[in-house]
Amino acid sequence: MEKSTRTKINEADSKNLEARRVPNYQEEFSTEFTVDTLANDESSAGRAAGYIALFASIIALFVYPMALGIIAIILGCFATTQGTKTLGLTATVIGVIAAVSSFMMRIALFSLFY
Numbered sequence: 561m562e563k564s565t566r567t568k569i570n571e572a573d574s575k576n577l578e579a580r581r582v583p584n585y586q587e588e589f590s591t592e593f594t595v596d597t598l599a600n601d602e603s604s605a606g607r608a609a610g611y612i613a614l615f616a617s618i619i620a621l622f623v624y625p626m627a628l629g630i631i632a633i634i635l636g637c638f639a640t641t642q643g644t645k646t647l648g649l650t651a652t653v654i655g656v657i658a659a660v661s662s663f664m665m666r667i668a669l670f671s672l673f674y
Contacts, residue, residue, distance in 0.1 A: 606642020609635045613651035620658035629659030 613635035620628035632655030640648030 603642045606639045606644045607647070609642065610639035610644040610647030610651060613639055613655065614647060617651045617654035617658060620655060625658040625662035629655040629657075629662065631655075633659065 613632045616628045616635065617632035620632055632651050636648045636650075636652030636655055638648070639651065642648075
């Protein structure tokens, strides 16, 4: 005799459930580890460049403002493109402030004596 339609559906569902189960828990866990690394787009090179740029930009406020300011701007832009946006932009802005203020002071001193 033929099985009823309901019995066929139940058998098909149970086969699908069996197919979806993973025997012996042999599943791949690599996706769990890559989610965090994909969500965090910062690279170690970008983070290092950002800290160096921030250090150079803060030092540029006191000594060698033009040279260290330009270095801070370049490294800050590199850090921003590598994913450390806040650190890179902070270093870039402080580097711009140091370089521009140095340039303005040179113009002011030049105009004062000539």
